[in-house]
Amino acid sequence: MVHCPVGPRANISIYHPSNQTDKMSPLSVFTIFLHGSFSSIGILENLFILGVVGFHVRRSVISIWILNLAASDLLATASLPFFTLYMARGNTWNMGTTFCRIHSSIFFLNMFxxxxxxxxxxxxxxxxVLRPVWAQNHRNVQLAGRICGVIWALAVVFTIPFYVFRDTIVQPNGKIQCYYNYAQFLPTEPFDLGSLCKQRKEAFAFMKLFLSFLIPLLIIILSYVAVNxxxxxxxxRRPFRFVRLVVAVVVSFVLCWAPYHFFIIMEVIAPTGHPAQRLAGQALPISATVGFLNSVLNPILYVFSCPDLCKKIRHSLGAVMESVLAEDLAELARRRSTTHSSISTTEIVLKERSSLTAFCLKGEAREKNESDANPAEN
Known part of the structure; x- marks a missing residue:
């Protein structure tokens, strides 16, 4: 199989982990810990959000946004344990080429x-805020659902190239890496393999930067500036809660994804073997992990900041606890009733036996007295 030419310090993996030795560095151990923590918290958090919003909240435009956001975040956090296993095994992929493509595509799908x-x-x-009459007449659940369908379709289309060019590559040290193989679908006319791979690598990096980060960030900033x-x-008067939410949304989105895209671009444009490229290779694992933090923060920012949804969540939790306590109290009452019935039945049986014994004793005494009174009959 043809592969792109790589330098001696090239880092090849899903997030370019630079550790190629059997002994894990403290940074790798810390990254594995973060992956495990974000995965556990994100899965539980997004499952809870899906359960509450999906079954206990009336369908609305906001709930449609939140359900789709939680579904995407759940998909991303659910894929983290597999990459945590990959890192714990010394950055070697043993789960096959197909799952390598699927697993990597989930990361990029969530990003888009x-x-x-x-x-x-x-x-x-x-x-x-700006067009309340139009929103009152046209903004509805069906429209929000169709928009979400278009968003997922576009995200899948943009993820296809990352799926197609993903592959498992066996390294000279015996490790199997899950990374891009840009040397696929080569043109028929003469070409330079190194230049072609570099062009495709740059195209993928800038595609992610613009479509999943810069353009959405620009829309977010312009929207909230227009609202302001x-x-x-x-x-x-602008409520403090609204201002705080706006700042939290923009800041969390930038802080979670900006490092990943920054180091991706640095790794792409830096010359092979340059210190900047080595720095990017070392920083990309932790920056990609921080990108997953956005999947943990989104439910907090978009769900727990809404008072109505908070009431629903508290009500749902209260209903669950009341149900559990009611079942427990009912079981306790049933056991007490059974025990009381058993005691009552035992007492009745003992009383009946006692009465029968007394009756028998009285009968025997009466017969003895009659026998003593009529000795001739004996």
């Missing part, structure tokens, strides 16, 4: 879906 959904939510809030200007012109 999260960015698109955050941009859609920002635009939705902008329309509600519109509210100020109307003389309304």
């Amino acid at each position: 879906v999260s960015g698109f959904l955050l941009a859609a939510i920002s635009m939705d809030r902008c329309l509600v 200007i519109g509210v100020a012109r109307r003389g309304y």
Whole structure:
């Protein structure tokens, strides 16, 4: 199989882990710990959100956004244990080429879906504030559902190249890496393999940067700036909770994904063997892990910041606890009733036996007295 030419310090894996030795560095151990923590928290958190919003909250536009965001985040966090296992095995992939492609594609699918959904939510809030009449007439659950369908379809289309060019590559040291193989689908005309691989690598990096980060970030910022200007012109007072939510959304999105894209671009544009490329290779594992933190923060920012949903969550938790306690109390009452019935039955039997014994004794005494009174009959 043809592979792209790589330098002696090239880092090849899903997130370019630089550790190629059997002994894990403290950074690798810390990264594995973060992956495990984010995976556990994210799975439980998003499952809880899906359960509460999906079954205990009336369908609305906001709930549609939240359900799709939680589904994407759950998909991403559910894939983390497999990569944690990959890192714990010394950065070698033993789960096959097909699952390598699927697992890697989930990471990029979540990246696109999260960015698109955050941009859609920002635009939705902008329309509600700036065009309330239009929003009242056209904003509904069906439209939000169709938009989410388009978002998922676009994310799948943009993820296809990352799936197609993913492959398992056996390294000289015997390790199997799950990484891009840009030397696939080669043109028929003469070409330079090194230049072709470099062009494809740059195209993939900038595609991720613009489509999943810069464009959604620009939409988010412009939407909230427009909302801020519109509210100020109307003389309304901006609630502190709204301002805090806006700042949290933008800051968390930037802090979670900016390091990953920054080091991806650095690794791409830096010359082979340059210190900047080595730095990017060492920083990309932890920066990709921080990117997954966005899947843990999203439910907090978009669900727990909504008072109505918080009430639903508290009500749901209260209902669950009441149900558990009611079942426990019912079981306790049943046991007490059974025990009391058993005691009562025992007492009745003992009383009946006692009465029967007394009756028999009285009969025997009466017969003896009669026998003593009529000795002739004996």
